[in-house]
Amino acid sequence: MQGPTGAQSILTTAISLKSITRRFGDVLALDAIDLAIAEGEFFAMLGPSGSGKTTCLRVIAGFEQPSSGELSIFGARAETVPPYKRNVNTVFQDYALFPHLNVIDNVAYSLMLRQVPKAERYAKAEEALEMVKLAGYGARRPGQLSGGQRQRVALARALINQPKVLLLDEPLGALDLKLREQMQEELKSLQRRLGITFIFVTHDQGEAMSMADRIAVFNLGKIMQVGTPEEVYLRPASRFVADFVGSSNVLPPEFVGRLTGNPGWASLRPEAVTVTPGAGANLTGTVVSRNYLGATTRLVVDMGGQRIHAVVPSGASVPMEGTPVAIAFDPAALHRMSDAP
Amino acid sequence: MSTAGNGFTEHRHGALTKVSDLFWRRPNLLVFLLLLPPLLWLGVIYVGALLALLLQSFYAIDEFTGMVDYDVLTLKTYRELFNPANLDIIIRTVLMASVVTLASAVIAFPIAYMAARYVRGKWKAMFYLAVMLPLWSSYLVKIYAWKLILAKEGILNWLFEQLHLTGLLQAYLALPVVGGGSLSISYTGTFLVFVYVWMPFMILPTQAALERVPVNLTDASSDLGATPWQTFRHVIFPLALPGIIAGSIFTFSLTLGDYIIPQIIGSSRLFIGQAVYAHQGTAGNIPLAAAFSVVPIVIMGLYLWMAQRRGAFDAL
DSSP states (O other): OOOOSOTTOTTSEEEEEEEEEEEETTEEEEEEEEEEEETTOEEEEEOOTTSSHHHHHHHHHTSSOOSEEEEEETTEEOTTSOGGGSSEEEEOTTOOOOTTSOHHHHHTHHHHHTTOOHHHHHHHHHHHHHHTTOTTOTTSOGGGSOHHHHHHHHHHHHHTTOOSEEEEESTTTTSOHHHHHHHHHHHHHHHHHHOOEEEEEESOHHHHHHHOSEEEEEETTEEEEEEOHHHHHHSOSSHHHHHHTTOOEEEOHHHHHHHHSSOSOEEEOGGGEEEEEOSOSSSEEEEEEEEEOSSEEEEEEEETTEEEEEEEEOSTTSOOTTOEEEEEEOGGGOEEOOSOO | OOOTTTTSSOOOOOHHHHHHHHHHHOHHHHHHHHHHHHHHIIIIIIIHHHHHHHHHTTSEEOTTTOOEEOSOOOSHHHHHHTSHHHHHHHHHHHHHHHHHHHHHHHHHHHHHHHHHHTOOHHHHHHHHHHHHHHHHSOHHHHHHHHHHHHSTTSHHHHHHHHTTOHHHHHHHHTSTTTOOSSGGGSHHHHHHHHHHHHHHHHHHHHHHHHHTSOHHHHHHHHHTTOOHHHHIIIIIHHHHHHHHHHHHHHHHHHHHHOOSHHHHSSOSOOOHHHHHHHHHTTTOOHHHHHHHHHHHHHHHHHHHHHHHHTTTTTTO
């Protein structure tokens, strides 16, 4: 299981979607999607449920055929290629391990299909299990494993083929928080080590930002924005992205006009806002809620009907609910957005 | 226990309340009481009758008096089972049951798969209705209906005639073993009616088993490089197998024991059920009838043992 050693081949396009549309009856699950994913990239598709991200992944895997548009995998047209002929493997949301096979037969499944001799395929499967830190678990049934272990078996099974692209459909969704964070680390280091293109679908913006090189934000079958986590977080292209990625303050044109004299939609990160007790200053309001989060405290300040979220360092100076406060922020932190939703 | 007066407990003292309280404190008692009647039924009436049957088969009939000799336990009756004539009956029945089971499984699978995978809501109700509907009418009525369908003057012959295929049917009926004077007096006729009558018993368990196979296993298999045929062979079929086995237990054992269908439709050669019927009735040879009844039980036991050994129930 070796990855490409020359990891700088980053500019090869692994997956390219041109105007991919997928209809289910009257529902437009994918609405003319354009996307290019480079080889070796860790790419996240982020969006709420029903946004089309999973359909997009299933089109790449071959479980769904696009209604129209062009899909290329490493330059070769793939819309009509069945999944079993694509060198793309998937880790499924609920792992989809075969319950009637033990762990090693699950992992060696694709080798069995290709009639690799038993000894050889078991040796390879054991190697793959070692890679996901499950050496020696081969004889167990999937039903005897914990969620995290099943996840690793699914990963080993998908990677044993040495696919060029690995697709992960909400791979960590069923795990508890602690395990999820640990698996995030492991997935990331595995991807670095193997140099395989990882495309993963998630509705958790924190997960997408901490793991991915680039993120595509989906909504209503369209891609709202593609960019690095920093770009998407700091410079959201639209209200939806600002709101979905990290719960920014989305400020309406009139309010922004009052602040800057220049109306237009804008976003403001909660951690860019400072809150000081006392009235009289230019921007004043009242604290309406106060949530202690450990290192930080989340405040909601009501400013004449407009609510502003602020995340401030916890400490004695954090104002209590009902206190009049003044807020301030660096004008550069106010990010202008287009009028599109 | 008593915290009267603090508003924590409610004061209800009826006899039924006492019983409820007792069951609440001792849940096993309730389970025991609920299970007692069915266990008695199963133990005394069901298993007891089977054991009595088994015992009968170890007696033998006295050739001179024609009476059952209840003084000696003997294997003589079982030896009689292996007479060429009786062995023929057993082999004929087992072969018929096997072929019926195989055909039922092959025909039922696509129907069950379709129902489990693609049919939803209203159409699913229609499916159940369509499968169960034949069970609502009398078994005898259905068999006589089939006798008319298969008869020389029946609709099937007429259909072959309209399609100018009478020659084909005649050629088929001229074949040894499966053929005969007409479909209604051939083994083929018996086979068709058996398959028709037991079909729901194969479709429903197969469908239930397929229903429990998550769809994403099919995706996963094809993702890992399996062609649809390989996915069927390595994933769908093994996971549906417990259901198919359950269905085959019905079709196999019902065919082994049936004595009405072969009597009405088919050649006049006997099946096990008919032999049991004849020996316990007119011939008055209860021990031989009992020994004949033990045959399907032994065969089913062997069948299940083999299925279990080959891992048919691993996916349960």
